[in-house]
Amino acid sequence: MPQAAISDGAAIQASNVSRYYRMGQDVVRALDGVSLEIRRGEFLAVLGSSGSGKSTLLNIMAGLDRPTSGRMLVLGRDLTALTSEGLAHYRRVTVGMVFQAFNLIGRMTVAENVELPMRFAAVERSERQARVLNALERVGLKARARHRPAELSGGEQQRVALARALVNRPAILLADEPTGNLDSRTAAEILALLHTVNQSLATTVVMVTHEEALARRYAERNLHLADGKLTAAEAR
């Protein structure tokens, strides 16, 4: 079995993952033969210039996108072999996602936003309220449960998004430029929160970022992407 080849501690293993976009005659190689391994409980930063393929890599890890070729194994499971229903199940059980644009649903309150993943995961209604408050407490926003996202600052919105990503207790947290829309102080707060989550919940964190300084401070390891290829990996 292919899984036997994976070392015990591997949360994510990509082998020769490529993602091409065909634009008429041209082929855009958003990812070009990426192989990597991420340990369980690791805090990993993915760095690279704009258009280097960072988001593409993260989306494939998240099961939102499929590689054109290669395999992506998460916790021993081959994502490329899953049906779209299987990928949806994987997304609601195994991973949580945070985006640069926060992506909260403006019509819903903070609490309803955080509750949403539990609806898809069919968590018992009786259990949900406590878990919503618990997750909001972790990000320090329990008092704002009944507010609308628009009534919160950017940093607060991103904390709500983080609470929402964690509410189904995922093994892996994927963050795509979570601090891209925030000032440096707020960005540091968010990263500190990610660090706490990584430490206290043993959640594997993969974070895409532009900011090398923050990556160096919080991440155990940095990966560099350029033109869809890994260039260098450095450990702290």
Added chain:
Amino acid sequence: MKTSDLAGLAAQNFRESVLRSSLTTAGITVGVASLVAMLSLGIGLQRLADRRLERSGLFDTVVVFSPVRFAGLGRRRLGPAPHKSPPLDESARQTMARLPGVAEVYPDIRVPVLLRLGSRQRLTLVSGTPPSARSSDAFKGMLGSFFSAASPGEIILQTDLARELSSHPAALLGRQITLSYAERQTLPASAPAGKIAPNSENSNLSAGFSVIRRDKTLRIVGIVKREPSAGFSRFARDGALIPLALAESLNAPEPSSLTDALQNHPAQATYARLIVRVRSPQAIQTAESKIKAMGFRTFSLLDTTRNIRRFFAVLDLFLGIFGSLALIVASLGIVNTLVMAILERRREIGIMKALGASDSDVRRLFFAEAAVMGAVGGAFGTALGWAIGRLINAGANLYLRRQHFPPEVIWRLPWWLVVGAIGFSILVSLAAGIYPASRAAQLDPVQTLRYE
């Protein structure tokens, strides 16, 4: 995703986009309202016609004839040969009364009488009238009243006859009238021995009857109009009407008495005609065929009722088609609203997928929103249709009153139509949701989440 969560999300989305949802829902409301109004009108008219048919006494009646056939007269096709038929007697009457759907069976008795009032006298036919005839349309708007149950000595006159008896017919009410008739008296079972020649050939002449003139004084309680349709109607064709029990007690000879005297023992009197009244026009077919199977000749206006029913079935169908068309046009609004919602909520759909919603969750969510619009529109539409129906009814009755007709219910909203209309509305809405829902489900989350 659980159904309750699905419904909750759908209801929330419905509420949040109030303006667009409510415009679409208004469209469905109008569609359902027209469907409900048209169908309830169709049903109401059908019921009105049914009620009319029932009360007219034309279409709920089978006339059963005595099976007597005179040999050599070549009218074979009218019925079975007499030797195959049982006599139309009391036991046949009981059997018919027990048939399913049969309300009552009574003899059709018409007796030639001489009516005398003061100096005037007229020869006419009176017919026996069962108490159940009280509700017949023939007695609507009559002068005076129908027979009281208590007193048997009453008579109702036909307008024409009343005019012949008095220049002020209305003044006849309450007055006494003398009715002379011929009574049939059965001869003693055996002729007094010795008085008639003890001829062996005549020894079984014991069967027979004599006819004696009798007088009876009756009180005039009502005067009834002869309706144009009275040619068929049982209750308005003869000169006068008397209670059925009275008519039976007159013991007047009938044509069948003659053949009875020849064929049977006179104690086994048979009826010339029986009238079988069924509970509803629908029951007439089975009743008539069962009676035919017993070996009797029958007559009914069955074919006429069948045509009337067919007309209403077609009318209902057309009204339903027009109503449904309105609903289907309205459902295009649902398609539009949901497609707009997809464009507007592209990003939201992407977010939900990123949070673990499956394609089928998204599809079901859009279906549920379509169903919510269908259900709300269906409920409001049924209410509106009900109101429109009431209005039509009120308007029609206003018109009827102006024309001096009694009010009628021309509109009915049975409970099954309420349930059916809302259900149909949801069904049409779901069908309208198929395309938008599958488009929403197929959205690529990566594309929808790409840039702000």
